[in-house]
Amino acid sequence: MLRNESLEAVVLRPTSAGGETAAKEDQHLWRGYQAFTYPTVSRDGKTVALVENLYGYARTLALASPGQKLRRLRGEPKRRLSEPRVSPGGKAIARIDRPCKECANELAVLSLPDGKERYRLRKGEYARLETFRWAGDERLLALFSEPLDPEGDPDDAPPPMTLWSIDVATGQKASIVEAQGKTVLTAPVATPDGAFVAISRYHDAMIAVVDVGQGALKQYPVAGKATSLVISPDGRFVAYELRPKQKRGKELGLLDTKTGKATALTATSYSERFPAFGPQGKRLYFEMRADDPVFVGRRELIRIASMAV
Numbered sequence: 001m002l003r004n005e006s007l008e009a010v011v012l013r014p015t016s017a018g019g020e021t022a023a024k025e026d027q028h029l030w031r032g033y034q035a036f037t038y039p040t041v042s043r044d045g046k047t048v049a050l051v052e053n054l055y056g057y058a059r060t061l062a063l064a065s066p067g068q069k070l071r072r073l074r075g076e077p078k079r080r081l082s083e084p085r086v087s088p089g090g091k092a093i094a095r096i097d098r099p100c101k102e103c104a105n106e107l108a109v110l111s112l113p114d115g116k117e118r119y120r121l122r123k124g125e126y127a128r129l130e131t132f133r134w135a136g137d138e139r140l141l142a143l144f145s146e147p148l149d150p151e152g153d154p155d156d157a158p159p160p161m162t163l164w165s166i167d168v169a170t171g172q173k174a175s176i177v178e179a180q181g182k183t184v185l186t187a188p189v190a191t192p193d194g195a196f197v198a199i200s201r202y203h204d205a206m207i208a209v210v211d212v213g214q215g216a217l218k219q220y221p222v223a224g225k226a227t228s229l230v231i232s233p234d235g236r237f238v239a240y241e242l243r244p245k246q247k248r249g250k251e252l253g254l255l256d257t258k259t260g261k262a263t264a265l266t267a268t269s270y271s272e273r274f275p276a277f278g279p280q281g282k283r284l285y286f287e288m289r290a291d292d293p294v295f296v297g298r299r300e301l302i303r304i305a306s307m308a309v
Contacts, residue, residue: 007031010039010048012066015306029064037082039064042090043192043279047112049084049093061095063112073115088192089137092118092168105129107142109168119168127159130186135212136194140166141176143188143199161185163199165212176210177217187229187240196235200226207238209257220255222262228274232281237309239265239275239284249273252286254309265307277309284309 010030030039032052036059039050048064052072060075061084073093074081080098087093090112097108097120107121107129119140121129126144133141146159163177163185177199179185184202191197197210201219207226208219226240238255242264249271255262266272270288277284288303 007033008035010035010050010064012045012048013304027066029066030062030070037084040085042086043088044090047086047090049086049095051081051084051095061093061110063093073110083132085132085134087134087137091137094132094134094140094168107132107140109140119166119171121166128161130161131188133188133190134194135165135190135197136192138168139194140168141188141190141197142166143185163188163197165194165197176212177208187227189229189231189238191231191235192233196231198229198231198238200229200240202226207240207255209235209238211235218257220257220260220262222253222255223264224253226253230275230277232277232309233279234281237277237281239277239309241273241275249289252284254284270303272305278306282309283307 009028012027012029029048030050033055034053036051036053039048041048046065050062052060052062054060058075058077059081061073061081063071063073078100080101082096084093084095092109092111094109096105098105104123106123108117109119111118121142124147127147128145130143135141142164143161145161160179162175165174165176176197177185183204186200186202188199195212197212199208201208202225205222205224206219207222208217210217224242226242228241230239236257240253241250242253243250250273251267252265252272252275253262254265270290272286272288275284275286283306285306288305290301
């Protein structure tokens with residue numbers, strides 16, 4: 001039996017221009033029982049948002065910044081908070097907020113630094129909510145289907161899943177990509193300024209990229225079902241996860257939207273996942289996982305790696 005009493009931690013690790021660890025020491029921004037789901041950070045690295053899970057009895061939305069005291073914005077003994085995401089400029093936080101354990105997800109946005117609620121997507125405005133991402137500081141991408149018509153025929157097909165752009169100031173929504181037929185849309189992502197949007201057509205082994213200003217949509221084939229999409233700041237490259245048939249874990253791929261070429265980035269004994277572009281878009285950071293050779297199937301070895309793009 002292996003016993004581990006260490007607290008979880010959120011750590012800021014400086015890197016040099018080449019991607020190697022710099023001489024500066026790690027900065028521990030938070031330690032606690034559990035950071036529920038993954039924390040996120042603003043583009044400048046100055047604001048980290050996380051949800052503290054207080055032994056399952058309450059969840060607290062907290063902000064951590066280098067050199068500053070942890071700030072707890074909101075503690076909820078009954079509501080279920082998860083998936084906190086900071087806007088690119090650090091001006092707001094969006095997160096999933098369920099009124100109760102059995103209730104449906106709601107999408108809510110708080111402004112920073114005052115913590116006031118700016119926007120909320122409630123259950124009556126959608127039939128099924130999948131996921132969300134920021135597209136600039138004032139817009140959200142949200143993947144959901146519209147609510148059923150209460151006066152419609154119950155045998156009618158349900159509304160298709162659609163990727164929406166939502167203005168968090170006005171609540172106005174605009175459709176960006178709509179699923180057709182049996183297409184499954186997943187993993188939407190946008191450049192920090194919201195100029196380019198990418199989304200996976202999962203079962204079609206395609207990635208759709210939208211030039212929002214031009215209103216142009218292009219679709220690119222990839223070598224499998226793509227998930228966990230990320231897009232470079234200029235919109236040229238899209239990195240993603242793939243699950244090869246001959247491997248239990250995942251590998252990373254890269255789509256060049258200028259040439260339309262999709263390339264395999266990794267082919268190792270590790271499982272690579274959660275890619276993320278650096279601020280300049282020149283390096284790709286990701287997580288590598290492998291079975292611990294001593295505790296096979298019970299514990300994993302995890303590393304953070306990076307590579308030039």
